[in-house]
Amino acid sequence: EGIALFPDAVSTRAARHLRELIGVLGHAGQRALLCYCVQRSDVREVRPADEIDPVYGRTLREALDAGVEVTAYRAKLDPQTVALVERIPVVCP
Structure with a gap:
C-alpha cells in the first residue's frame, strides 16, 4: 500500500516522548520536532498505527x-x- 505505520507494537515510551515534546513548547522560543526516518523505498506516507496503539x-x-x-x-x-533523500507526508486521518 505504500503506507508506513508506527508503532508496530504498543509503545508507552513513544507516547511519553510525544508528551515530552508537547512540554517543550511551554518554554518561550522553543520548537519541538518529531521526525520519522523511513528505511523503505516503497513507502509514500506515514500514519499512526491506531489499531495497534x-x-x-x-x-x-x-x-x-x-x-x-x-x-x-x-x-x-x-x-x-x-x-x-525525500520528505514524505505524515497523515493523521
Whole structure:
C-alpha cells in the first residue's frame, strides 16, 4: 500500500516522548520536532498505527494540535551513511 505505520507494537515510551515534546513548547522560543526516518523505498506516507496503539495515535494528534512539528523522510542506507533523500507526508486521518 505504500503506507508506513508506527508503532508496530504498543509503545508507552513513544507516547511519553510525544508528551515530552508537547512540554517543550511551554518554554518561550522553543520548537519541538518529531521526525520519522523511513528505511523503505516503497513507502509514500506515514500514519499512526491506531489499531495497534490507539494511545500513541491520540497523543500524536494532541502533539500536532499543540504545535509539535511532525515530518517524515525516506532514507537511503549503506554501510557508511544514512541519507535522508525525500520528505514524505505524515497523515493523521
